Amino acid sequence: MSTMSVRDDASVVQRIFDHIDNRTTDLSAETWREPVENYRSAERFAAERELVLRRYPTPFCPSAALPESGSYIARDAVGTPILAVRGADGRARAFRNACRHRGTQFAAGAGCEKAFVCRYHGWTYGLDGALRHVPHEYGFPGLDKSARGLVPLATAEVAGMVFVTQDAPSPPDASLDQLPPIISPQHRLLQSAELEVPVNWKIFAEGFLEGYHIRSTHTETFYPVQFDNLNVIDTFGRNHRIAFPYRAVNKLRTMAPADWSVDGKLTYVYHLFPNVMIATFPANIFMTVLDPVAVDRTVLVTYILTTRGPDDVEAQTTIKRGGDFVTIGAAEDREVVCAIQRALASGANEFFEFGRFEGLIGHFHRELDAALEFGKSRPPARPDGTPSR
Ligand code: FES
Numbered sequence: 001m002s003t004m005s006v007r008d009d010a011s012v013v014q015r016i017f018d019h020i021d022n023r024t025t026d027l028s029a030e031t032w033r034e035p036v037e038n039y040r041s042a043e044r045f046a047a048e049r050e051l052v053l054r055r056y057p058t059p060f061c062p063s064a065a066l067p068e069s070g071s072y073i074a075r076d077a078v079g080t081p082i083l084a085v086r087g088a089d090g091r092a093r094a095f096r097n098a099c100r101h102r103g104t105q106f107a108a109g110a111g112c113e114k115a116f117v118c119r120y121h122g123w124t125y126g127l128d129g130a131l132r133h134v135p136h137e138y139g140f141p142g143l144d145k146s147a148r149g150l151v152p153l154a155t156a157e158v159a160g161m162v163f164v165t166q167d168a169p170s171p172p173d174a175s176l177d178q179l180p181p182i183i184s185p186q187h188r189l190l191q192s193a194e195l196e197v198p199v200n201w202k203i204f205a206e207g208f209l210e211g212y213h214i215r216s217t218h219t220e221t222f223y224p225v226q227f228d229n230l231n232v233i234d235t236f237g238r239n240h241r242i243a244f245p246y247r248a249v250n251k252l253r254t255m256a257p258a259d260w261s262v263d264g265k266l267t268y269v270y271h272l273f274p275n276v277m278i279a280t281f282p283a284n285i286f287m288t289v290l291d292p293v294a295v296d297r298t299v300l301v302t303y304i305l306t307t308r309g310p311d312d313v314e315a316q317t318t319i320k321r322g323g324d325f326v327t328i329g330a331a332e333d334r335e336v337v338c339a340i341q342r343a344l345a346s347g348a349n350e351f352f353e354f355g356r357f358e359g360l361i362g363h364f365h366r367e368l369d370a371a372l373e374f375g376k377s378r379p380p381a382r383p384d385g386t387p388s389r
């Protein structure tokens with residue numbers, strides 16, 4: 001059984017100091033070769049979506065995106081329109097965003113509502129999904145409204161995020177128990193954005209999981225403030241956390257370990273299997289969902305959160321400066337990963353080789369292979385146990 005814990009901040013800092021002093025970094029035991037075909041094959045992509053991405057509890061949005069009763073987020077996830085909404089009882093729920101009359105989406109974007117009125121013919125649903133009103137109901141003799149509520153999806157609120165599972169059965173290792181605290185309840189949503197990029201979702205994910213590219217790719221951005229190829233990695237269950245220290249971490253050397261704070265001293269990137277990344281920065285957190293829309297296209301859904309108040313002028317300056325910086329660094333990452341995609345069909349490589357600095361990527365592919373095997377052995381069903389198609 002793999003552990004769900006990550007090491008504490010002081011242990012991470014101590015390990016960073018050891019790596020700085022010894023010019024080392026965390027290494028995996030083995031290298032990994034991933035066939036290029038696995039990034040190109042339509043069959044493989046369909047299996048990943050149906051047998052893995054829709055089968056795991058996956059962060060849909062941060063809890064902070066649903067701050068009050070009626071707050072909602074509606075967007076597609078892995079090809080399915082989904083609504084997440086906070087009920088009058090404070091619970092976050094998710095539903096298939098398809099009207100029970102003729103299937104149109106009854107909610108779009110984000111906002112706050114007391115009820116959802118379908119724009120096509122006006123069927124109206126409560127925040128709990130119940131079908132409340134059907135205009136001219138006499139046209140549907142015998143309609144049992146209690147049986148035509150919105151179709152619910154398994155939903156859990158853990159570690160500051162709303163997790164949604166689209167199809168059952170989830171693999172046995174899909175438990176959310178003991179997930180470390182990642183986003184604190186004090187966070188609020190600053191902004192969200194969507195961007196489509198012409199790249200396979202796994203190639204994009206790989207870019208978050210190693211620091212071996214810092215000096216070459218981020219020469220003018222991250223490298224001057226960070227280190228090249230100096231990371232502390234943790235694996236918890238099927239998930240990962242990688243620490244990217246800033247050079248400012250050395251300031252902690254004069255302080256007692258009990259007083260060490262990693263805020264402003266490193267970025268943690270959490271990878272929640274299979275497709276969500278959460279990166280911590282001074283004064284804010286970026287949560288990015290890599291939503292795979294085609295074998296060669298991914299929509300990046302990003303939520304930016306902060307604990308700082310709108311009147312905290314210093315924090316606003318830090319957020320603005322940090323945001324500009326991260327935007328440039330992220331563009332550098334997009335450039336290299338999209339370049340990989342363009343040459344996938346060239347035949348130059350039959351496999352990509354991930355070295356011992358890139359061990360989390362090997363772990364990711366191992367977990368994905370295992371999840372695919374489980375999926376093939378157990379046909380998908382709705383979370384309530386009924387067949388999904
Ligand atoms: S499709 Fe929604 S009311 Fe007709």
Ligand SMILES: [Fe+2]
Nearest residue numbers: 207213217333
């Ligand atoms: Fe990068």
